[in-house]
Amino acid sequence: MKKRNKLKILNDPIYGFITIPNELIFDLLEHKYFQRLRRISQMGLSYLVYPGAHHTRFHHALGCMHLMQKAVRVLRFKGIDISDKEEEALYIAILLHDIGHGPFSHAMEHSIVNEVNHEKISLMFMEKINAEFNGSLTLAIQVFKGEYHRNFLHQLISGQLDMDRLDYLKRDSFYTGVAEGNVNSERLITMLTVINDELVVEEKGIYSVEKFLLARRLMYWQVYLHKTSLVAENLLIRVLQRAKELVDNGVALSASNALSFFLKNKITAENFTTDVLETFARLDDYDIVCAMKEWVYAEDFVLSKLSAMIIDRDLLKVKVKKKAFGNNKKESHIEKFKNKYKISEEEARYFIFDGVISNQAYHLNKQNINILYKSRKIVDIVKATDQFNLEALSKPVTKYFMCYPKHKH
Incomplete structure (x- = not known):
């Protein structure tokens, strides 16, 4: 041979x-x-x-x-x-x-x-x-x-x-x-x-x-x-959560065998066996995209609308700022959306949500990046640099975001 x-x-x-x-x-x-x-x-x-x-x-x-x-x-x-x-x-x-x-x-x-x-x-x-x-x-x-x-x-x-x-x-x-x-x-x-x-x-x-x-x-x-990536990722998480919720309540949803398995079963660290691993190995981006293309036509308003938002790239609006959003703003968006589509508050919350993002470019005291001087002295990059902003880069920066539907008149 x-x-x-x-x-x-x-x-x-x-x-x-x-x-x-x-x-x-x-x-x-x-x-x-x-x-x-x-x-x-x-x-x-x-x-x-x-x-x-x-x-x-x-x-x-x-x-x-x-x-x-x-x-x-x-x-x-x-x-x-x-x-x-x-x-x-x-x-x-x-x-x-x-x-x-x-x-x-x-x-x-x-x-x-x-x-x-x-x-x-x-x-x-x-x-x-x-x-x-x-x-x-x-x-x-x-x-x-x-x-x-x-x-x-x-x-x-x-x-x-x-x-x-x-x-x-x-x-x-x-x-x-x-x-x-x-x-x-x-x-x-x-x-x-x-x-x-x-x-x-x-x-x-x-x-x-x-x-x-x-x-x-x-x-x-x-x-x-990036705020648009943030919205898209959060929508995807909610699509899958909603699909799981519907399947738990006995709704039949079209999905590949591998995806159906994860929608039907509660998989945690405890029961992630080698058999589950084998099913996980058959799961990729295509399963999710194909499922969402079908779910656009699902009877459930939430699943259908969330899937369409991603497939058609008609995403939620997003605001990012340095201070947390007041609860009133969120509640008023929920009220508006609920009334517009005649849905429950629980369903409306899939479309209006807030969260926190944090960015820390360098973690001090966690597998530091050390600089070796010619004198053989070893110093952490933050102390070795003459750049003031590196000290700042080692502190987490937190921002708050809120996503809500575009209100089209």
Whole structure:
């Protein structure tokens, strides 16, 4: 039998050619759980604001692996010992770090799966694949969980300056066209080194780190927490919640088998078994979009109207401000909407709601970004910088929003 060439090269619009380092990685890429990420959008419903934002978790995972290859080369060049096994574990862990994301990335976690976050699901997928691959992911799973004795390996996967953030900021800024988020990930990686098992940035990389933190803050306000994306995501959560409520009350709704399963069953961390995982693996953005296209014609006013708002991009109005909204404003919107459509207050509350958003670009005392001076002194970026605004970036900024229908006369 002719042996298949598994050392492929992929073309990426951001980094150019990405090489697949070995056959095990190739087999993981080919796995159905990983291929599913092609059908999960990286930025949820942000394409309703930025038409180009149609890239997927699949794109992002490959980009992260590419940056990890660069990080390993840089650290080895600086004399940091990374064994071949550790290198492979890094590639596997970063490749699979997002494999547990549900449709539209975060909306599922708040609606039809109760409090089971994507990190936990990612880990379950990794364990399942590990069993199929005769334990060859064991070290990667240890590194991913932070249980391996060399902490800097975990920091490369999950830290404040990890390959995940370096890729998604650059990638999301590229696909949205928001130039403010474009970080120089290549330079940042070139400035990394390891001291006492901790990842640090050489002194000459300080300005690149400042730019990275600023880019992160701007991307959150301008893209991830953009008020229209915020409305769309909240509407999607409510669509799924309403669908679940109707199914609980015996209403038959058309949906794919996988989606029907999650609408009919209350899934929590306790009963998220491997069978449930198998059903979850069949769920992606297409299930949700197809269902909403049908639900536009549902008899239930709430489900029909919410679905149409997303499908036709006729969203709610949203106001964002620095102070919390008074309750009277919300209640008067509810009263108006209730009377207009002759619906109950409970139904009206699906269309009028408020919430809080918070943005913190840098967390002090949580896997800090440390700068290594030529004198070998190590200082946190906030203290090392002469930029006043970095101190400010480490404090959370909170804003309040309220969504309500456009009152057409």
